[in-house]
Amino acid sequence: METALSVLVGLFLATAFYLMLSKKIIRILLGVAVMGNGVNLLIFTSGRLTRELPPIIATDAYVLPPGAANALPQALILTAIVISFSFFAFLLVLAFRAYQDLGTDDTDAMRFAEPVVDDGPPQGY
Amino acid sequence: MTDPSPAPTWILLALAAPFLAALVAPTVHRLFGRAAAFALAAVPLAAFVGFLTLLGPVADGARLTTGFDWWPSYGVRFSLLVDGLSLVFALLITGIGTLIVIYAGGYMKGHPQAGRFMSFILLFMGAMLGLVLADDGITLFVMWEATSITSFLLIGFDHTRARARRAALQALVITGAGGLCLLAAVLLIGGATGTRTLSEVVATGDVIRGSDLYLPIFLLVLGAAFTKSAQVPLHVWLPNAMEAPTPVSAFLHSATMVKAGVYLLMRLHPVLGGTPEWTTVLPIVGGLTLLTGTLMAVRQTDLKLMLAQTTVASLGLLVLLVGVSTDAAIVGAVGYLLAHAFFKGALFMIAGTIDHEAGTRDVTKLGGLRKLMPITFASALVAAVSMAGLPPMIGFVAKEALYLGLDEAGRTALIAVAVAGNALMLVIGFAVALKPFLGPEVHTPKHAHEGPLELILGPIVLGAVGLGAALFLHGFSEIIVLPMAGAITGRPVEADLHLIPTYVSTPLILSIVTVALGVVAYLALTPLRAAVDAVVRGIGWGPDRGFDQIVAGLVGFASVVVRVVQPGRLEAYMAIVLGLAVVTLLAPLLLFGELPAWPAFPDLTAQEAVVILIAVSGLVAVVVARTRLTSIVSLGIQGFAVAVIFVLFGAPDLAFTQFMVETLSVVILALVLTRLALGERDHRPLRQKVVDAVIGGGLGLAFMLVLLKITQAPFDRTLTDFYDTYSRTIAHGRNVVNVIIVDFRGLDTLGEIAVVMITGLAILALVRVKARTPILPTPETGKRK
Amino acid sequence: MNTIIFRTISPVLVALTLLFSVFVTLRGHNEPGGGFIGGLIAVSAFALYGLSHGVPTVRHAMRFHPMEIAGFGLFLAGASGMLSIVFGVPFLTGLWVFPTIFGVEVALSTPMFFDIGVYFVVTGSITSIALALEAREGGV
Incomplete structure (x- = not known):
């Protein structure tokens, strides 16, 4: 199971980084979203996998039965999902505003901070 | 040479006094006007009189030290030494300093920033006094740099003139370089003799001369002394420093500061000379x-x-x-x-x-x-x-x-x-x-x-x-x-x-x-002047011009470096960062033979295999999507597939959250994309696509190998067992995941919800800013307005 | 999206979803659920309402600005942690009481209030984001 998910994580991340290497902000955003899922799966898999036994203690027990899923990575991922969603939304809005203000969706053409025609550092005193 | 005896503690006060006077100088000047110069001159005069009283003991061969621990963990003391050499310098600095402060009062009369000028002069005086009195090498270095900086401020006092600015910068660059030499020399001396206290270094006799470090120490000391004391060809800053008001030229650039280099040579003469x-x-x-x-x-x-x-x-x-x-x-x-x-x-x-x-x-x-x-x-x-x-x-x-x-x-x-x-x-x-x-x-x-x-x-x-x-x-x-x-x-x-x-x-x-x-x-002065002038003009090049050429060369070099390192193309930055990540992950695995063992074919159930296939097809669809709608839907597919994977492997909380988040993602993506009139098609040329695919694929492969390696190693259950055991017994909760989030790791969660809230605020701020007309009229020129 | 069926059904759906979100949050300590999930469910309710009836209606119905709700949630979470200081135990230590109300033993605890704080933060912040994006004119 871990093997299959490891390969899947590799595919997720490969897809994400391939998309993020694009110049189009929309493709970069899609890459960021995919990367979030890939990283969550990475953490999930490295905590080892168990089938269908959630980390919930039975009403008549005081500890988890052996063979239950690992709760720790789940706790980490749960907050990570929400935070990566917040950031995805932030990046989305940022990209949208950048498009509105700069008039382009090509990161190469977004040259406000790093102009193409650079006068260089000031000479003289 | 006699052993040092304790110096009177008022010496520390005499050293602090010019700095304190510098603090109040502008105020005093505003309050008393012309009389302020005389009032301020009382400070160095008092120190001068104090130092005069030490002449007798020092002439009898006394060497006085005092100080306190400054940075004990590094063995740095703030210590002072009064001997024949430093006492004479201290007398020169305070004595001439008194006259200069009075002179400056007359010379700068009516200048709107005369108070600031007085403040700088007094600051310099304190730094110079500290330089000659310093017994600890690090103290010496700090004071040495302080004189460079105050000299910079004084030369550039009339900062509205470009010539003054140039002279100030030139002096700072040259003497600052010398200061670095001094620091290195002090550290090497400490290495060679085991102490950075000058009075002890001087007593070591032939230790440095016999050391392998003699030549580097000698050259570094020369570097410091020759820059500060304006030796050819590093002398150019001194004539240019005449841009400063005349009191500065009289005080710093003739009587005191420029002699700091000579002072250093004299101070180290017993161990370096001969x-x-x-x-x-x-x-x-x-x-x-x-x-x-x-x-x-x-x-x-x-x-x-x-x-x-x-x-x-x-x-x-x-x-x-x-x-x-x-x-x-x-x-x-x-x-x-x-x-x-x-x-x-x-x-x-x-x-x-x-x-x-x-x-x-x-x-x-x-x-x-x-x-x-x-x-x-x-x-x-x-x-x-x-x-x-x-x-x-x-x-x-x-x-x-x-x-x-x-x-x-x-x-x-x-x-x-x-x-x-x-x-x-x-x-x-x-x-x-x-x-x-x-x-x-x-x-x-x-x-x-x-x-x-x-x-x-x-x-x-x-x-x-x-x-x-x-x-x-x-x-x-x-x-x-x-x-x-x-x-x-x-x-x-x-x-x-x-x-x-x-x-x-x-x-x-x-x-x-x-x-x-x-x-x-x-x-024959007039013909002599003409003759020298003709020769100098004939040569046409001097170290002063050389300084400008070096600075221009440096700036040009910096521009070239920036152009190479910062091309302003996001995908180039991404490629470099991700490419390095591939190397960082793969190199240890390959170099140390840490590659994971070849895994057995996974024993997946039918539904697991189907879900994984759906996830993969979602990924492929995202990459090849040709329309907005396709890409949004494909993104949703891979997200929901992940949610199902969570369900299958015993994580209902995660599955639930993932479903909600994917739904909302698709909704807001659709909301934004409907307003963005863009093609999401891949416009990269084929060659670029291949390069990107190699980098992306390489990084995916690297993560896969690392993950395989991790899962093949034995699993440490310590933390997991802790939470499993105490979740109900201590924290009264049966859902272990939730207990970890709200109780065991509550502080993390508090930070995380704060982050969520801040992103919410940031998005509001972004949305509320009124849309402007595009800043760049034509993206091609890219010229900033 | 302005079909009559959608517009008619959505208020009912929204009410049910909100109720469900509270239920999921409160049972989170013992069964799958919790503040994060509950909050996201509540967001989906408001987003749905916004799609069917427009953003101004949602804002009016919510009475408070979503970010105010988020701020309240963060305050609640922080305050439930601060309560432990009154009892002389480290910040965020869980405190429990089991009072009997109408013959039923009810478990009240600071982690529960903390989780409710999380619920409000997630609801407020993400609703704010969703509404800001739904609003056509990019207004408040």
């Missing part, structure tokens, strides 16, 4: 500096520049003498250093007074001021006589002593250099002191008249000191010159200084030759 390297390099550089300085001085017509170039020359002469390294030469150096501080400080103040009262300091536009400014004329004459090395001034005594030192050492070539240099020094001295005052009255920009008390006090006092030192030579020698020379050589020094020659000796003959040469040159 070697072949020392007695070769120092006299050559010093001699070259002496000749260059005097010749450049002849070329100038500006009073301050003439004096500045002779300061360079005098510093060269001092380095030459320290380099000869014999007792007699050191006595000559000490005498000349003192004489120079007296006459050059006075002459600078006089030049400033002439400039202030007559409105120009161009010697060709001045004349006949003797009737209008008689007191200034008289004090100028006294200073010039000392500078020319004529009796009855201390300058004469010093010149006799240095000729004697050179003669005893048998360095004939150096004698010739010194005679030529001193002859030209005489020329400049009289050119400054006589030309503006003699001859017919010339019309000057301002109607000249005698300067106020503040301006004439300094030259009078310094002239009187120069005369008094010569007249009471025995006492002066016993309590000032010999203790200082003793501190430089590291053993008591005997010398017989005399004002009136008792017999016809070599030094006397040399003096007469010097004067004769000087008088001839003075009479």
Whole structure:
């Protein structure tokens, strides 16, 4: 199971980084979203996998039965999902505003901070 | 050498006083106006009087130390040492400092930022005092840099002029580089001797000379001394520093700061001096500096520049003498250093007074001021006589002593250099002191008249000191010159200084030759000036130009580097970062044979296999999507597939959250994309796609291998078991995931919900900003408006 | 999206979803659920309402600005942690009481209030984002 998910994580991340290497902000955003899922799966898999036994203690027990899923990575991922969603939304809005203000969706053409025609550092005193 | 004894603690107060006075100087100036200068001068005067009381004990051979731990974990102390050398310097700094503060009060009268100026001068005074008194190497370095910085502030005081700004920066760059040399030298000395306390270093005798580190230490010390004391070819900053107001030139750039380099050489002379390297390099550089300085001085017509170039020359002469390294030469150096501080400080103040009262300091536009400014004329004459090395001034005594030192050492070539240099020094001295005052009255920009008390006090006092030192030579020698020379050589020094020659000796003959040469040159000053000028113009290039070329080259190099490293293309940055990540992840696996074992074929159930296939098809669809809708839907597919994977592997909480998040993602993505009129098609050329696929695929592969390696290793259940065991028994919760989030790791969660809230606020801020018209009219030009 | 069926059904759906979100949050300590999930469910309710009836209606119905709700949630979470200081135990230590109300033992605890704080933060912040994006004119 871990093997299959490891390969899947590799595919997720490969897809994400391939998309993020694009110049189009929309493709970069899609890459960021995919990367979030890939990283969550990475953490999930490295905590080892168990089938269908959630980390919930039975009403008549005081500890988890052996063979239950690992709760720790789940706790980490749960907050990570929400935070990566917040950031995805932030990046989305940022990209949208950048498009509105700069008039382009090509990161190469977004040259406000790093102009193409650079006068260089000031000479003289 | 006697062991150090504790110094009175008021020395720390005397060192702190100028800094404290600098804090209140602007306020005092605003409150008291003209009287403020006298009030502020009381501070260095008090320190001066205090240091005078130490003359007796120090002349008896006492070495006083005090201090406190500054940075104990690194063994850095803030410690001070008062011996013959540092005491004389401290007296010069506070004594001349007193006169300069008063002088500055008159010179800067009515200047809107006179208070700030006073503050800088006092700051410098404190730093310089700390420099000469420092016993700890790190303290010395800090104070050394502090003098560089205050010098920068003072040279650039008139910051509205580009020339002043350039001069300030040049001085800072050159002396700052020297400061770094000093720091390195101090650390190496600490490595060679095991201590950074100068009084202990000096007592180590031949340890450094016998060490392999001698040559690096020697070169680094020279780097520090030659930049600060303006030796050829690093001297260029000193004449340019004349952009500063005249009190600064008189104080920093003739009497005190520029002698810090000479001070350093003198301080380390007991452990570095006397070697072949020392007695070769120092006299050559010093001699070259002496000749260059005097010749450049002849070329100038500006009073301050003439004096500045002779300061360079005098510093060269001092380095030459320290380099000869014999007792007699050191006595000559000490005498000349003192004489120079007296006459050059006075002459600078006089030049400033002439400039202030007559409105120009161009010697060709001045004349006949003797009737209008008689007191200034008289004090100028006294200073010039000392500078020319004529009796009855201390300058004469010093010149006799240095000729004697050179003669005893048998360095004939150096004698010739010194005679030529001193002859030209005489020329400049009289050119400054006589030309503006003699001859017919010339019309000057301002109607000249005698300067106020503040301006004439300094030259009078310094002239009187120069005369008094010569007249009471025995006492002066016993309590000032010999203790200082003793501190430089590291053993008591005997010398017989005399004002009136008792017999016809070599030094006397040399003096007469010097004067004769000087008088001839003075009479031929105008053709000489033209000749030197023609030669300099003929060469056309100097170290000053070289400095500009180096700076321009540096800036150009920086531009090229920035253009290469920061092309302004996001995908290039991404490619570099991700490419390096591939290397970081894969290199250890490959180099150390840590690759995971070949895994067995996964035993997946049918539904697991289907879900994984759906996820993969979602990924493929995202990459190849040709329309907006397809890409959004594909993104949703892979997200929901992940949610199902969570369900299948016992994580219902995650699955639930993932479902909600994916739903919302698809909704807001659709909302935004419907307003963005863009094609989401891949516009990359095929070659670019291949490169990106290699980087992306490589990184995916790397993560996969690392993950396989991790899952193949045995699993440490310690933390998991902790949560499993205590979730219900302690935290009363049966859902372990939720218990971890809200209880065990509550602080993390608190931080995370704060982050969520901040992103919410940030998005609101972004959305609320009114859309502007595009900033860039045409993306192609990319020129910032 | 302005079909009559959608507009008619959505208020009912929204009410049910909100109720469900509270239920999921409160049972989170013992069964799958919790503040994060509950909050996201509440967001989906408001987003749905916004799509069917327009953003101004949602804002009016919510009475408070979503970010105010988020701020309240953060305050609640922080305050439930601060309560432990009153009892002289480290920040965020769980405190429990089991009072009997109407014959039923009810478990009240600071982690529960902390989780409710999380619920409000997630609801407020993400609703704010969703509404800001739904609003056509990019207004408040």
